[in-house]
Amino acid sequence: MGKLLAVVLVLIAIASAVPILMHTWWMPEDISTHGHMIDHQMSETMAESGIAFVAAQLVLATLVGMFGDKKDGRKAKHLPGGARLVVIAAVVLVGTEVLALGVFGKDAWAEVYFKKPPADALPIQVQAEQFGFYFRYAGPDGKLGPMHPDKIDEGNQNFFGLDPANDVDSRDDIVSASLVIPVNKPILLMMHAKDVGHSFYVRELRIQQDFVPGLDIPMHFTATKVGRYEIVCTQLCGLGHFNMRAFLEVKSQDDFEQWLKQQSQ
Amino acid sequence: MSSTALQPGQGSQSPAPALSGIWVAVAAITMSFAAFTSSLIIRQASDDWRHLVLPGILYLNTVIILASSVTLEVARKRISDLAAMRSWLYFTLGLGVAFLAGQAFAWHQLRAQGLYLASSPNSSFFYLLTALHALHVIGGLMGLAYTIRRATSVAVWRVATIEATAVYWHFLAALWVYLLLVLRTRL
């Protein structure tokens, strides 16, 4: 039974590792300026934890296979070095891993959260609601008009509760169901929740951020590749959570300006 | 069915479990009120707080509950004379009931001002904290009543009972002083 367990442990370790090593199901291509830091951190962590996982299973397998009760009356004995060896090994191995990951990992986090958005970042408001995302651009006046919750009218597509009749700044605001942005330009999202908690996730951009009702949360990034990408909600928000999605369209600068002009008409 | 706890002196040589139990309960209750205090502090980040004038009777109630701690200590010192101890326990019980009556009056006064549970965050926390404290005081009154019952006969009397009751009751008095400070400075 011990030998069988040993063999199964080895097989499990190998079977678990293979899809990871072969990147059978993996992260999509990174299209952001900061994503490479996250991807690098991911690979580092994968290497360290992968080795730890496989090594632990193999050592367990070996010992289980070797030290079954042979019923020969011999007494059990201890590992030379005893607990002390084990504790020192654990502290040194895991301690260094932990320090390395923690110290180097903070740079990727800082890149996203501590760095201030550049002054020329394009501001776009994102509103999450049950069950969709809407995006608002400031228009030529560069100002977003105020939102009035009591004026929200889904039926008439007034998702943001704008009052263009009374608020001058709202008149040229552009509301879109897709997040259309120019490539290689910093974008500043202002994230607002209309009803309950939601979250904004674009895998290729390597960004994710919760929407918190009552808070307006800034998030900035720069996309480096033209294309169409899915934005999905990752915070349980009700029955339509599975279906809550929008598209990020990264366009060339010219195409983006063209699109903007079309929206204004 | 009577408790099966081993008597002190049998088994291990540590204090009776009633005392360990009550200190554990005090730890848990402290933690709960710490959670409520944190909630208050976090909630105060919003700007919808409207200053609440505490009903004056709260200060009288504070004196009453502190007095009940004193009478309880007097009772504890009279442990050699069960009858005298019982009398002082009755005083304590009476003061406890008076405290609760005073708290009920304080709520009445707030209601008269039109302040109910959901009127403002201030009133929400006022009612919440005072009601939960009062609930624990009711528990304390039950403990006092139990102690009085046990004190009627030497055969069933155990020192641990009044020791544990005293820890709990003094804790409630101290908790009230703390809550009063929070209400006074934050609401």
Next chain:
Amino acid sequence: MSDASAPVVHQHAAPSKFIWKYVFSTDHKVIGKQYYGLALVSVFIGMMLSWLMRFHLVWTNAAIPGLQLLSKNGAPGGVMTPEYYLSLLTMHGTLMVFFVLTNAPFAGFGNYFLPIQIGAEDMAFPRFNMMSFWVTLVGFLVLIAAFFIPDGPPISGWTAYAPLSAVGKDAGPGLAWGQNLWAISIGLFCVGQLLGSLNFIATTLDLRTKGMTLSRLPISTWAWFITSCIGLLAFAVLLPACVLLILDRVAGTSFFIPAGLVISDHLQPHSGGSPLLWQHLFWFFGHPEVYIAIVPAIGIVSHILMASMRKPLLSVKVVYGSMITIGFLSYMVWGHHMFLSGMNPFSALVFSFPTLIITIPATIITMIWIGSIYGANLRFHTPSLFSLGFISVFVAGGVSGFFLAQPSLDIYLHGTYFVVGHFHFVMGVAAIFGILAGSYFWFPKMTGRMMNDTWGKVHFWFTFIGVYCIFMPFHYLGFAGNVRRYSSFVDDYLQPLLPVHKFITIAALITGAAQFIFLFNLIYSRFKGAPASDNPWDATSLEWSTTSPPPFDNFGGRHMVVRHGPNEYGVNGAHGDFIMQDSPEPEPAGD
């Protein structure tokens, strides 16, 4: 076997009437079995809910025959609606985390065996003990009632984030009375746990028999003691959270709900509350809760491993220290559930550090186990197989924690199946393995009969291979960015992942079916199992010094005197390679 000069003390007579003996019993052994029975019912309900969920994810539009009987609105014609999927998800999580993982290893085995292992006749407060079970049972019934109300159970997950959980029915089905029942149920559960912790702590401190010093406590008792300390402070915070949630829902307060929310076209009449406050309160409880789930299993597995290896661990004191360190650190890491929640990003780094550090004591414990196998005389029976399997799955669950502890990686992995894989491995597999190991190990003591070891081994192999087939692919799905809590997979990028989900579902159905082998073994052996001796495993702790099952007062009037530590294995004992704790033999000379 015990000190014949100690006085024979009968504290009380055993009750004879059925209601006092089996229903409102104050006997810790009956209460332990009641908790275990409740956990058993909960786990099978929870497992079947997961089958329904997994089935729906793969065959989304198929009718599940009979499901419409459970819920007319949730599954018209047997086809599950998206909201019903979320209801099942919420109930699955709530049942499993609370009514299984907190009940079985801690309240179940702990109640039964802690007093016996310390040589006491019962818990310190038997009536509080009885109350704690009954409060928990009422909590269970209140939760289950949510299945039977028209609107169904809540859809906000076991985490019940506000404002979704706080605003009421505008936010979705199940969020009116379903959510109320949930909050009441969990509030009652907190009360039950607090009473339980009180008992465990007072009993361990005060009712140890002569010679049972703290250092001679078996490792499983240490684990229950540490767990009760963690639980005391954690549940004392969840209870206030439930109170505040209920007030927001029914009394119009605004602890968690800010102003200006428009839900189902209604402007909500609340203002000033903070959704993050709920998250802080919940996770301040929620993180220690996962250690409440695993620490008893660590104790049980260590206990069984030593009896199975015929040697003590390299150092039990190091394991005690590690368990205590884990308990202490568990209160400092709750924010790692909230890296992306909108809290101050600097806090994320502050929480990340202790989260990474907590790996160290967990690794120390794991390496002590593995290192202890060197030189062992391992006996392979069902309890030891599950204990060895525990080590394997604990490592699997632990390494995925490395990823999630880092905020920068959490940016990508948060809210994906990677998280679901991580917590299922450590809780849904490892903690369950601890419960199963304990079940096979202690069944003889509790019933006087052995479980069938052959069928136990069959159960083990199906389960061990099965759980890897189910939960390892969750991590791959996570790397691909597969979002969790989705009732079906409609996004473009998820389509290529559907075959993985199919594989998982089939593995889950097979592995789940195998659990009935355990259930049948349990029930059959209870009545027809081979008779068990007092000490079928040649173990040392005090529960093996009494009959199987123990008499009403645990030791038949004997006043136990302890002369040895709990881990005297691999020594020259009078009856074999071990010395029992109350044996009158002298300590073995030398080492």
